[in-house]
Amino acid sequence: MIARPEAAALEPLLEQLGLRQAAAVLPDWLDRAASQELSYADFLHGLLEEESVARTNAATQKRLRQAGQTFEVQRLTG
Secondary structure (H helix, E strand, C coil): CCCCHHHHHHHHHHHHCCCHHHHHHHHHHHHHHHHHCCCHHHHHHHHHHHHHHHHHHHHHHHHHHHHHHHHHHHHHHC
């Protein structure tokens, strides 16, 4: 991964917008965009898709934890 000044300027903005995963993977996506000559739309799509997948995974994990706790409470009181 090449250090890119664009990432230094964009990462804080992405984090401020709550796009933490996008901020984390931004340098990799900038490298990929440069090496594969991605269009702006393809770059943005890939970056936002990673953010979406991370949020979906986090929400699923949270629901699984909550379901496990609910199950334990029901089992103890049932």
